[in-house]
Amino acid sequence: MSDKIQAIRGMHDILPDQTPRWQGVERAFREVLASYGYQEIRLPIVEKTELFKRSIGEVTDIVEKEMYTFDDRNGDSLTLRPEGTAGCLRACLEHGLLHQPSLRLWYMGPMFRHERPQKGRYRQFQQMGVEAYGMAGADIDAELILLSKRLWKTLSIDHKLELQINSLGTVEERLVYREKLVEYFRVHFDALDEDSKRRLETNPLRILDTKNQQMSDVVKGAPALNECLGEASLSHFQQLTRTLDEAGVSYTINPRLVRGLDYYSRTVFEWVTTELGAQGTVCAGGRYDGLIAQLGGKASHAIGFALGVERLIDLLDDPARFDEAISPHAYLIRVGSEAERIGGLLAEQLRDALPQLRLIVHCDGGSFKSQFKRADKSGAAYALILGDNEVQNLNIGVKNLRKESEQITLEHYQLIPYLQSLIQI
RNA sequence: GUGACCGUAGUUCAGUUGGUAGAGCACAGGAUUGUGAUUCCUGUUGUCGUGGGUUCGAGCCCCAUCGGUCACCCCA
Structure with a gap:
């Protein structure tokens, strides 16, 4: 490590x-x-x-x-x-x-x-x-x-x-205020904590925002910023609050x-x-x-x-609600070298026809059992199944991995409209 | 920069007054020769963060160091 x-x-x-x-x-x-x-x-x-x-x-x-x-x-x-x-x-x-x-x-x-x-x-x-x-x-x-x-x-x-x-x-109004504030805090210098003494040089306005309860009296007595605001700044702020009020914010x-x-x-x-x-x-x-x-x-x-x-x-x-939007619709299981060949071609045809489809093709072989495990773990809603039987009969199995229901068998030409209807749901 | 707490398997954690390292999850295989998720069985997983010290002996005690978390400061 x-x-x-x-x-x-x-x-x-x-x-x-x-x-x-x-x-x-x-x-x-x-x-x-x-x-x-x-x-x-x-x-x-x-x-x-x-x-x-x-x-x-x-x-x-x-x-x-x-x-x-x-x-x-x-x-x-x-x-x-x-x-x-x-x-x-x-x-x-x-x-x-x-x-x-x-x-x-x-x-x-x-x-x-x-x-x-x-x-x-x-x-x-x-x-x-x-x-x-x-x-x-x-x-x-x-x-x-x-x-x-x-x-x-x-x-x-x-x-x-x-x-x-x-x-x-x-900026001008704030500079005036800053002067006033520094003047005030210099008079009450002993009441400030270490951080605030430092802020007096760097950012005196920050002192007002202190979390130190012991300074609350000093802070309360400090001059207020809005006393230094000019006519234009005040009316700008009033317009803002009025708009927020009317908008229900x-x-x-x-x-x-x-x-x-x-x-x-x-x-x-x-x-x-x-x-x-x-x-x-x-x-x-x-x-x-x-x-x-x-x-x-x-x-x-x-x-x-x-x-x-x-x-x-x-x-x-x-x-976690965002996860669903990217989880695959289908996971293609293919067992046997002929199934792998046909499945690879089929997957590309599906992607051509259904650009919205999120389809994972199983790679690297393995038993039905291990491929189904991967299919489940991928989060896919459906498993598409190609084994020797399907290759021989020129069809494909479709199984819902998230709901208890019978596995169905489709001809290849039926697959595109079927998946399309699933995606739309 | 300051302070507190914490570092053990891929991960979450247990580990007795110091006696030589464990569990759940995960992963792999099987029960089921074509079916996951549930159940049962089996198996793999470690420089105990790192370096030094004390000790017959250190995951445990001490020191240092690196990393993590939270808080201060400050900021989104």
Whole structure:
């Protein structure tokens, strides 16, 4: 065991017994996104390190200690992407996609962060992300939230997720607030715990989100963010809440909801659950209007969210329900060299005629008994049987492996319509 | 980066005060010379994570190291 090469810590293989649920979730995501007119974009997994430093923020944990960064052979510093927004925006700027008035995109793929793994958190993890560019109004904010909610409904996990929203104001408003907050906490410095003293330098807004009960009094006395919001930011947020109310989406306004990444402004939201241990956030996002100009583009508007697929899958009530969609319809048993020859040809004819058919052909010989065992284990609904008798009589046996019923014998020409009717059911 | 708990067969786990390694599942074969899933019988499976120490003797005790899980920090 010790001399075998193992996977990297926090980077997991998704084995065949897991892939159906992954495919199921991915399919649901694709279908929901298509129903809102979003287009897929596929992006590199590696980008220049500078991109993430400039977008995520130099002093965030992600940039400071969680990135997989290495030097390319020509000396460039490259980084395995820790999130998707920066790369997506880079691609759109690079190809001039933002010259159109609005753009709705989605992507999915692996992200990398060098953290200690724990439940629902891995060093390589899968994110599905959505980005919408060029739209200033709160209606697109609401669209993203409604879209995400539709995804939970499609996956039947909407009862496990709660929506939290907040407004961070514009970057300028938030800077003013940040000053006020730092000033306040400096006065109450002795009441802060070690983590919070450190956060005072790095991300003071995070102090509001502390889990330390002993600090609740200090936190309660702190100035509130919404006092620093301007007219425009306030009405933007009001429009969002009104739209959500009218759409029947319930939510909690969490004034302490601050996102970890520097680029957010105005609307931020999270879908959280209590069922995943310490990692409660399944999906999070927000508006990041300032980022486009920050990355060298013409000032515009942007909003997006990302969701962690591993966390989403952990939330599924009955993940096994996705297995059925890929289990084979039929398993072809063939005993004897003539049966193997005829069976191989027959199988290809069946696949020609029935592209939807999922058919496994038994290979490598073996007795009827052992082939039936494999047929059962494959999950196939039916066994197709070719032995000496069938070869001699030019017919084929069909047996239902999941229901108690008599095995029947069909002529070859009857097989295609018979299987077709089974698939349709 | 910090802390707690855990590493025994392909897998899930048992293993007594330290006495020389076991069960279920899985897998293979048979009971059934052409029939799975159920039942019965038989069989295979191990550097006890790794390295060192204590001991007549270590799966068990000690140290180190690697890996896993969960939590903190932080985040999807």
